[in-house]
Amino acid sequence: MHAIDLLPRETPVGLIDQHGGSHEDAHYPIPSTDRIAEGYRHLVLGRRLNDQANALVRQGRLAVYPSSHGQEACEVAAAMVLSDQDWLFPTYRDTVAVIARGVDPFEAFLLLRGDWHSGYDPTVHHVAPQATPLATQLLHAVGFAHAARMRGEDTVVLALCGDGATSEGDFHEALNFAAVFHLPVVFLVQNNGYAISVPLSRQTAAPSIAHKAIGYGMPGQRVDGNDLAALLSVLGEAVDSARTGGGPTLVEAVTYRIQSHTNADDATRYRSDDEVKPWLERDPLARIRTWLRANGALTDGDDAEIHAQAERVASDLRAAVNAEAEAHPEDLFAYVYETPTPQLREQAAMLAAELASDGADQEGTR
Numbered sequence: 001m002h003a004i005d006l007l008p009r010e011t012p013v014g015l016i017d018q019h020g021g022s023h024e025d026a027h028y029p030i031p032s033t034d035r036i037a038e039g040y041r042h043l044v045l046g047r048r049l050n051d052q053a054n055a056l057v058r059q060g061r062l063a064v065y066p067s068s069h070g071q072e073a074c075e076v077a078a079a080m081v082l083s084d085q086d087w088l089f090p091t092y093r094d095t096v097a098v099i100a101r102g103v104d105p106f107e108a109f110l111l112l113r114g115d116w117h118s119g120y121d122p123t124v125h126h127v128a129p130q131a132t133p134l135a136t137q138l139l140h141a142v143g144f145a146h147a148a149r150m151r152g153e154d155t156v157v158l159a160l161c162g163d164g165a166t167s168e169g170d171f172h173e174a175l176n177f178a179a180v181f182h183l184p185v186v187f188l189v190q191n192n193g194y195a196i197s198v199p200l201s202r203q204t205a206a207p208s209i210a211h212k213a214i215g216y217g218m219p220g221q222r223v224d225g226n227d228l229a230a231l232l233s234v235l236g237e238a239v240d241s242a243r244t245g246g247g248p249t250l251v252e253a254v255t256y257r258i259q260s261h262t263n264a265d266d267a268t269r270y271r272s273d274d275e276v277k278p279w280l281e282r283d284p285l286a287r288i289r290t291w292l293r294a295n296g297a298l299t300d301g302d303d304a305e306i307h308a309q310a311e312r313v314a315s316d317l318r319a320a321v322n323a324e325a326e327a328h329p330e331d332l333f334a335y336v337y338e339t340p341t342p343q344l345r346e347q348a349a350m351l352a353a354e355l356a357s358d359g360a361d362q363e364g365t366r
Contacts, residue, residue, distance in 0.1 A: 005219065008210035012222040012254045015229040018282040020290025028233040033297045039076050039228045040288045040298070041306050046072040046096035047285055048310040049105060052317060053095070053112070057263045061321045062112045066093040070226070070258035073284035074190045076100050077231035078158055081239045082126075087148075089128040089141035089159040093190075097160065101127050105313060106320040115325060117335070135165040138174035138187065145183040156242045158186045158235070164195025166212070167203050175250065179216040184242035186235065187250045190225060192257035197270040213250035225255030226284040229291075256282075329355065 015030045016022050022030060030036075046068070053065040068075055071093075079100035082088060090097050098108045102125040110119025111130055118129030128144075131137035141159035148155035165171055166189060178185045189209050193200055206212055213220025219241075223234040231253060238249035256279035260267040292298035333340060333348040340348070 001219070003214060006214040006217070008208060008213070008220040008222045008252070010207075012224045012252075013230045013234050014224040014227050015233060016227050016287050016291050018226070018287050020287045020294060022229075022291060025233075028230065028237070030229050031232045031236075033292070033295055035080075035232065036229055036288060037292060037297050039073075039080060039232065040285075040292060041309075042076040042080070042096075042100045043072050043228065043285050043288060044306050045310040045313060046075060046100065048307075048314045049096065049099065049317065052314040053109065054259075054263070056109075056318065056321055062109065063114050064262050064264065065112055066262045067259045068093050068096050070279060070283065071190055071192060071255050072096055073228040073231055073288075074160075074188065074225050074253045074255055077228055077235050078160060078188055080232060081235045082156065082158055085126070085154055086156045086158065086239070087126045087128065087141070087144060089137045089144070089157060090130050091137060091160050091162065091165070092130050092132045093162065094130060094160050098127050098130065101125050103127055105317045109317065109321060113321060113325075135161055135168035135170035135174070137161070138165070139170050139177075142174045142178045142183060142185055145178070145185045146181060149183065154243065156184045156186065156239050158188060158239065160188050160190065162195065163189060163191040163193070163200050163203055163209060164198065165189075166209055167195070175212075175216045175218070175248070178248040179218045182245075182247040185248040186238045186242055187248065188235065189250070189252045190255055191252050192225075192255050194257055194261070194267075194271070196261045196265060197267075199270075208252055210250055210252035216250075218248045218250055220250040220252065222252045222254060225253030226279075226282045226287070228284060228288050 013025065013028055014023060015025060015028065050067050050069045053062060054067060056062045057065045075094055075096035078097045079088060088097060088101050095108050099105050103120045107120035122128050128137060128140060138159050138161060141157045145155065145157040175187060191200065191209055195203060208222055210220035210222045221234055223230050234251055238251055241249060258276065258279060289298065329351060330348060333344050336344060
């Protein structure tokens with residue numbers, strides 16, 4: 001590749017605008033109507049679960065929730081472009097992507113309730129545990145891709161991160177290693193404008209995040225992060241390239257974090273309503289709904305059923321999360337090492353003795 005071939009476009013790739021109008025692109029074709037309709041179902045479910053999770057946090061049923069409200073198109077597209085044998089490496093904000101990949105919603109939310117290590121078995125749907133530390137999952141993704149290639153497997157890895165993660169050393173190490181070893185990895189940066197309260201202008205002086213790609217020797221591309229169609233096309237090409245020996249790609253999805261960083265954050269302290277308002281008008285669900293209706297692919301009845309199904313999933317999630325979990329203190333020691341160390345066995349025995357003593361004391365007071 002020539003250096004100019006590695007550079008992204010100045011204007012992010014867009015196929016369906018905020019008004020639901022479509023625009024042809026000489027390089028990136030618009031996906032099929034069926035494909036976009038499938039994505040719309042995931043978008044509706046993702047938005048409903050985002051809202052449900054926020055309610056569960058207020059009720060004290062979830063410890064924390066980093067909402068992806070307004071970023072659902074990035075999440076859904078990341079899951080949809082992968083084949084069954086591929087792997088997704090998500091961040092703490094990517095619960096919608098995890099669910100779109102096939103993970104049961106309740107299992108996906110267990111981590112945020114404080115249960116278990118990730119809540120789901122990563123090997124079932126090829127979804128790595130959601131990572132809270134910034135950018136650590138990028139190194140895991142690259143290592144996984146390297147190992148898969150050494151084993152001769154047909155595996156593409158898609159790794160998600162936010163704009164704040166691009167300031168971490170792990171980001172540099174992951175992209176450099178992936179490029180040098182020509183690994184089948186797609187890096188999707190959801191540039192939502194803020195790393196908690198730190199704006200993008202304090203993260204990088206580069207023309208864009210995608211422009212960083214040329215420094216590593218891989219292609220970079222910018223895409224409208226609220227346009228599901230464009231995301232499917234751009235990410236789909238990157239995945240196809242990785243699968244056929246084209247190496248890694250860095251994709252920057254330009255989007256916006258509509259809500260606060262988490263329920264522990266107050267976004268009004270560092271940004272105004274006037275800044276948020278234009279992004280509300282770029283809602284990823286509304287534009288796809290409008291486009292599908294205009295193309296005769298979505299009736300009022302269809303839309304009502306899609307929302308009703310999302311409501312049923314949210315209701316099931318609510319009931320499951322509201323059920324009290326049975327605690328098993330001995331599990332603290334059960335899954336640390338395959339063969340417990342002498343110290344762990346000693347600690348487990350001490351805990352078992354204390355629990356037995358407490359149980360005997362309680363029986364004696366009855």
